């Protein structure tokens with residue numbers, strides 16, 4: 001291996017490592033759309049987001065929060081097909 005080839009490898013490896021880390025982060029943060037999970041702004045019977053293990057509550061009990069799998073603002077009174085009872 002020439003010196004030039006060795007130095008080239010030193011530049012490529014950190015760039016490759018950074019790309020792998022970025023890809024892993026993107027996968028970890030990927031969420032589905034409301035349409036994919038048939039999200040609705042109202043409960044489905046007795047099931048609603050505030051009673052779901054995937055719900056991330058807002059600042060108050062009635063404020064919109066977030067969801068671990070569905071992107072966007074999520075109502076505590078909403079529901080989707082990924083519902084999982086607490």
Ligand code: SF4
Nearest residue numbers: 049052055067080082
């Ligand atoms: S998975 Fe569905 S039901 Fe559960 S919090 Fe997220 S949007 Fe609401």
